[in-house]
Amino acid sequence: MKLMSEPTSSTSEPVTRSDRVTTAADPKGNASAKPSPHRNLIEVDHVDFCYGSNHTLFDVTLGIPEKKVTAFIGPSGCGKSTLLRCFNRMNDLIDGARIVKGEIRIHDVNIHRHEVDVIELRKRVGMVFQKSNPFPKSIYENITYGLRIAGVNNKVRLDEVVEKSLRGAALWDEVKDRLHTSGLGLSGGQQQRLCIARTIAVEPDIILMDEPCSALDPIATAKVEELIHDLKRDYTIVIVTHNMQQAARVSDRTAFFYLGRLIEYDVTRKIFMNPSNPQTEAYVSGRFG
Amino acid sequence: MKRFFDAELETLRSDLFHMGECVINQLRLVLKAFSEGDSHLAQVVVDGDNVIDDLEIRIDEEAIRYLSLRAPIATELRILLMGMKASHEFERAGDEITKIARRIKNISSDVPIKVGPDIVQMGEIAASMLSDALDCFIQGTEEKALAVCHRDAEVDQMNRDLQDELAELMTRDPSMVSRCVDLMFVSKAIERVADHATNIAEETIFLIKAKDIRHTAETRRPAASGR
Amino acid sequence: MNANVATAPAHVFEKRRTVARTREARAVWLFRAVTYSVLFCGLFVFGTIFVRGSAAVFQTSFPFINVGFFTEAPESLHVFEFDGAAMQMGDREFREFRETHNLGTTRVESYVYSAGGIFPNIIGTLLLVAGSMTIALGLGVAAAIYLSEYSAQSRFIQSIRLSILNLAGVPSVVFGLFGFGLFVLFAPVIGSEPVANVLSLRMWPLSLYLNFTGWNVSLIAGWFTLAFMVLPVVITASEEALRSVPKGFREGSLALGATKWQSIRTNVLPYALPGILTSSILGIARVAGETAPIMFTAAYVVRDKLPWEGLEHWYDILFQGVMALPYHIYVVSSKIPQNEYTERVQYGTAFVFLAIVALVALSSVLLRNKLRGAYRW
Numbered sequence: 001m002k003l004m005s006e007p008t009s010s011t012s013e014p015v016t017r018s019d020r021v022t023t024a025a026d027p028k029g030n031a032s033a034k035p036s037p038h039r040n041l042i043e044v045d046h047v048d049f050c051y052g053s054n055h056t057l058f059d060v061t062l063g064i065p066e067k068k069v070t071a072f073i074g075p076s077g078c079g080k081s082t083l084l085r086c087f088n089r090m091n092d093l094i095d096g097a098r099i100v101k102g103e104i105r106i107h108d109v110n111i112h113r114h115e116v117d118v119i120e121l122r123k124r125v126g127m128v129f130q131k132s133n134p135f136p137k138s139i140y141e142n143i144t145y146g147l148r149i150a151g152v153n154n155k156v157r158l159d160e161v162v163e164k165s166l167r168g169a170a171l172w173d174e175v176k177d178r179l180h181t182s183g184l185g186l187s188g189g190q191q192q193r194l195c196i197a198r199t200i201a202v203e204p205d206i207i208l209m210d211e212p213c214s215a216l217d218p219i220a221t222a223k224v225e226e227l228i229h230d231l232k233r234d235y236t237i238v239i240v241t242h243n244m245q246q247a248a249r250v251s252d253r254t255a256f257f258y259l260g261r262l263i264e265y266d267v268t269r270k271i272f273m274n275p276s277n278p279q280t281e282a283y284v285s286g287r288f289g
Numbered sequence: 290m291k292r293f294f295d296a297e298l299e300t301l302r303s304d305l306f307h308m309g310e311c312v313i314n315q316l317r318l319v320l321k322a323f324s325e326g327d328s329h330l331a332q333v334v335v336d337g338d339n340v341i342d343d344l345e346i347r348i349d350e351e352a353i354r355y356l357s358l359r360a361p362i363a364t365e366l367r368i369l370l371m372g373m374k375a376s377h378e379f380e381r382a383g384d385e386i387t388k389i390a391r392r393i394k395n396i397s398s399d400v401p402i403k404v405g406p407d408i409v410q411m412g413e414i415a416a417s418m419l420s421d422a423l424d425c426f427i428q429g430t431e432e433k434a435l436a437v438c439h440r441d442a443e444v445d446q447m448n449r450d451l452q453d454e455l456a457e458l459m460t461r462d463p464s465m466v467s468r469c470v471d472l473m474f475v476s477k478a479i480e481r482v483a484d485h486a487t488n489i490a491e492e493t494i495f496l497i498k499a500k501d502i503r504h505t506a507e508t509r510r511p512a513a514s515g516r
Numbered sequence: 517m518n519a520n521v522a523t524a525p526a527h528v529f530e531k532r533r534t535v536a537r538t539r540e541a542r543a544v545w546l547f548r549a550v551t552y553s554v555l556f557c558g559l560f561v562f563g564t565i566f567v568r569g570s571a572a573v574f575q576t577s578f579p580f581i582n583v584g585f586f587t588e589a590p591e592s593l594h595v596f597e598f599d600g601a602a603m604q605m606g607d608r609e610f611r612e613f614r615e616t617h618n619l620g621t622t623r624v625e626s627y628v629y630s631a632g633g634i635f636p637n638i639i640g641t642l643l644l645v646a647g648s649m650t651i652a653l654g655l656g657v658a659a660a661i662y663l664s665e666y667s668a669q670s671r672f673i674q675s676i677r678l679s680i681l682n683l684a685g686v687p688s689v690v691f692g693l694f695g696f697g698l699f700v701l702f703a704p705v706i707g708s709e710p711v712a713n714v715l716s717l718r719m720w721p722l723s724l725y726l727n728f729t730g731w732n733v734s735l736i737a738g739w740f741t742l743a744f745m746v747l748p749v750v751i752t753a754s755e756e757a758l759r760s761v762p763k764g765f766r767e768g769s770l771a772l773g774a775t776k777w778q779s780i781r782t783n784v785l786p787y788a789l790p791g792i793l794t795s796s797i798l799g800i801a802r803v804a805g806e807t808a809p810i811m812f813t814a815a816y817v818v819r820d821k822l823p824w825e826g827l828e829h830w831y832d833i834l835f836q837g838v839m840a841l842p843y844h845i846y847v848v849s850s851k852i853p854q855n856e857y858t859e860r861v862q863y864g865t866a867f868v869f870l871a872i873v874a875l876v877a878l879s880s881v882l883l884r885n886k887l888r889g890a891y892r893w
Binding site for chain 1: 290292293294353354357358359360
Binding site for chain 1: 668669762764765767768769770771772773774775778782783787891892893
């Protein structure tokens with residue numbers, strides 16, 4: 001008769017005490033996250049943001065940890081996409097959009113300073129958009145676009161990058177024998193994965209995803225989620241999503257925004273199992289509004 | 290399509306399997322301790338209950354986490370709900386076995402020859418019921434599950450017979466009263482373990498067929514049931 | 517038999533005659549009638565030109581096209597009787613004939629520009645169209661890119677846009693006078709010495725001078741005048757074409773680290789080209805057919821040399837005047853006495869003009885279709 005031994009098993013995400021990020025309310029009632037021992041690649045420090053005279057973000061402070069998936073959730077118009085677009089300064093394209101207070105630091109550099117080269121920033125902080133926008137060029141040209149405009153023209157290197165990126169985006173097997181056909185000939189899910197491949201071809205540190213699956217059917221969505229799970233080994237990912245189950249599935253940290261304020265930011269399992277803030281509870285259980 | 294969080298469900302199932310095996314193992318050990326009057330072995334069984342309790346807590350945690358974060362539906366949802374229930378049943382079965390182990394220390398080796406083997410035989414049947422129920426749950430087959438439900442009647446009958454016999458033994462020989470009470474207790478405990486195994490089997494049938502057969506004619510015990 | 521049965525509907529969705537349906541039928545007939553009458557008018561005009569011009573363009577013997585009409589310069593027509601037969605001859609032929617035959621006192625009637633061909637005019641028009649469309653597209657696309665991609669959308673820019681649109685309504689005569697005043701009389705010419713009585717600026721540090729003597733009546737003056745005339749159409753259409761390219765292309769390329777110009781050059785402009793070329797088709801028709809602007813700036817009634825003949829330097833061709841088709845029609849129709857011979861030349865010229873514009877527009881359409889296939893989105 002064998003004696004019982006301690007059972008051993010592994011969960012997909014070992015939750016250690018140091019992982020827990022606690023949210024405390026400051027006197028104004030805004031939530032701010034205390035920094036965790038893990039390195040924070042992006043630091044948002046008391047940021048206020050305006051579109052012209054429209055005040056969109058109020059005193060937002062949080063830290064995005066490295067090589068993890070962070071999700072921004074919240075109802076429409078709560079400012080999550082706005083904050084996301086600040087990280088690669090895509091808001092510069094809109095007249096009158098600016099940060100009025102506070103700063104955003106990536107790699108400990110305030111990215112809105114004058115000396116910062118926006119082109120360089122955007123090479124390190126890639127973005128995948130809600131509506132997949134493959135260029136009407138061939139798949140090969142789509143992927144090599146980022147490198148070509150940076151001046152890389154060596155065909156051998158470009159071929160390598162194309163294969164590596166398509167493999168990284170779990171698309172290689174599906175398109176390897178039609179690399180020179182138009183990118184528009186792919187299905188919706190494939191197009192979005194092509195856009196992801198295009199983004200990782202320039203080897204960014206951070207990938208921003210603005211509701212990447214909202215236009216996709218469930219199977220394509222599942223494939224993109226599997227891809228995100230793989231990508232987080234090498235890239236830091238920030239994803240904005242309306243789909244709560246998606247945020248629960250893919251993210252390690254979740255931030256809940258409402259009306260431009262950060263209400264709660266914590267490890268995902270805390271947000272979905274036992275949120276501290278009643279507004280968060282109402283939102284994740286679908287009883288908001 | 291395989292998802293990256295499928296591993297979490299697999300972990301839960303393997304934890305449940307481990308828990309079941311622990312409980313069956315405990316039962317076999319306690320039966321051995323009973324038939325040999327080995328109080329050291331009984332102490333081992335008592336200590337071993339902690340592992341089962343820890344497993345129950347862990348399975349519950351994993352199940353709640355999976356329910357919150359993965360939003361399961363259909364078969365997955367039934368696996369989770371029934372897994373939580375099964376773990377509770379196993380835990381209670383483990384408690385019953387521990388109580389038996391505690392009593393063994395009191396029982397000396399001069400157990401009435403006739404009664405001892407009957408109890409061990411009942412225990413063996415209960416162990417095999419647990420084993421079959423666990424198999425069905427993990428593998429998802431229903432044939433053995435119904436058989437488990439029906440064997441419970443047999444165990445109930447054996448228990449009733451034993452109770453009658455021990456009662457008679459007590460009236461004949463008043464010096465054996467305390468020992469007979471212990472034995473009656475052990476018999477009842479084993480009968481309860483068999484009941485827990487039956488519950489697990491019913492839950493397995495719900496898991497497979499999404500049909501709740503508890504308290505229905507298929508599994509209802511005869512009206513003249515024991516104490 | 518019940519009368520109701522006969523009128524009862526066969527099924528729920530049966531068609532019934534309603535007021536709305538009658539109105540629709542009437543409206544469709546009206547639209548059809550209007551379209552066909554417009555078509556008929558157009559065909560009538562083209563038909564007249566074709567029928568009457570074919571006397572000059574075609575001939576009954578092989579090769580069925582009056583090649584001389586396309587390859588010779590305009591000449592005077594001499595009509596006379598000789599040996600009882602009525603003869604018509606162009607100037608050169610007549611001179612030869614006069615040497616070999618004795619005309620004596622035969623009465624010869626001469627009609628100006630009624631013989632020969634219109635070759636220099638064709639060349640002139642083609643050169644004018646080519647040059648002015650190149651300038652117009654170059655300037656127009658650049659301005660459109662600036663207006664739609666780079667400038668802030670302020671009220672100032674809006675007013676600029678409005679002014680450009682207004683330019684489209686300016687009469688072409690005014691453009692001709694503008695071109696005359698600016699390009700013919702006042703445009704700068706690079707020279708090695710300053711010219712007296714005229715604004716001369718020294719181009720530091722070179723020892724060359726910018727003399728504002730004007731370009732005189734020349735190809736280059738005509739090019740710029742015509743280009744400015746057609747610029748509003750090109751700018752507006754190009755802006756529309758640029759705006760129709762989805763924003764996602766720009767955002768996608770910027771997010772990959774492209775500069776704004778890289779993004780426009782590689783990801784916006786190629787896909788706006790079909791739209792830009794469509795505007796050029798409209799521009800070509802206008803540029804080829806306008807008389808007033810070139811009257812003051814580029815066209816001669818008659819010029820004995822072709823633009824590339826008798827040049828000292830290659831760039832002198834820019835400063836040559838040319839003959840042009842629409843101007844020729846004007847001259848032949850109103851500046852000389854009218855008779856059956858001039859009528860033939862008028863219609864022939866008009867016919868050739870339409871044919872040329874159609875050909876150039878067709879090639880532009882073919883180019884656009886090819887680009888559409890290559891840059892489809």
